[in-house]
Amino acid sequence: MSDQKRLAIIATKGTLDWAYPPFILASTAAALGYEVQIFWTFYGLQCMKKDMNLQVTSIGNPGMPMPMPMPVLLQALPGMQAMMTAMMKQKMKSKGVASLEDLRELCIEADVKNIACQMTVDLFDMAPGDFIDGLEFGGAATFFEFAGDADIVLYI
Amino acid sequence: MANFDQELDASGLNCPLPILRAKKTLGGMEGGQVLRIVATDPGSVKDFEAFAKQTGNELMESGEEGGKFVFLIKKA
Numbered sequence: 001m002s003d004q005k006r007l008a009i010i011a012t013k014g015t016l017d018w019a020y021p022p023f024i025l026a027s028t029a030a031a032l033g034y035e036v037q038i039f040w041t042f043y044g045l046q047c048m049k050k051d052m053n054l055q056v057t058s059i060g061n062p063g064m065p066m067p068m069p070m071p072v073l074l075q076a077l078p079g080m081q082a083m084m085t086a087m088m089k090q091k092m093k094s095k096g097v098a099s100l101e102d103l104r105e106l107c108i109e110a111d112v113k114n115i116a117c118q119m120t121v122d123l124f125d126m127a128p129g130d131f132i133d134g135l136e137f138g139g140a141a142t143f144f145e146f147a148g149d150a151d152i153v154l155y156i
Numbered sequence: 157m158a159n160f161d162q163e164l165d166a167s168g169l170n171c172p173l174p175i176l177r178a179k180k181t182l183g184g185m186e187g188g189q190v191l192r193i194v195a196t197d198p199g200s201v202k203d204f205e206a207f208a209k210q211t212g213n214e215l216m217e218s219g220e221e222g223g224k225f226v227f228l229i230k231k232a
Contacts, residue, residue: 028172031179032210096170096197106176 008147009038010155014046016056021156023103030110039143041117048131055085160192167196174200175207185231193227
């Protein structure tokens, strides 16, 4: 076995905010010389769609900083999620935070291996053609094949 | 500040972009060549130390110039 360090990530979340940690950590680890594999399962699979279109919401997340205090019932009104998503994207852009599309591209360039959970794909009747090229499909055993020899394993 | 062979302006970019751009730029350079990086992300100060330590490239200088962070990295 090579002495290259290995990072294995299980990514389970499909929101605009929570899609960042796996992409940031994977791309950075790759830049540091790690071999990286991400197992995308359940809602995490949204991050592997050609058209990501991820959203963010403050519903159920009292920790999200809001520009002004807002009762939860108001946050649930139609259009609020789209507005929060637009505001978050604008804020990220203004702070020089990379877009998810860019980070994903950087991961792919750096040979980060992406595995889609086959069970999730079947469960939600997801169309394989909706996913980015190069995505592999596998199950829990596929994950452990890599994670068993990994130096770091993260569940996000 | 010492001489350098290439320069990377990572001003305005946030974590992890300065590191990723530096890695990419170093990839196109020869061993022993020096890359000068300018960044505005305060987190990059510790990050470039950590990057150098883990990749074996030498962080020759790390400082501030005109409110920006400047790094010199020699490719291993």
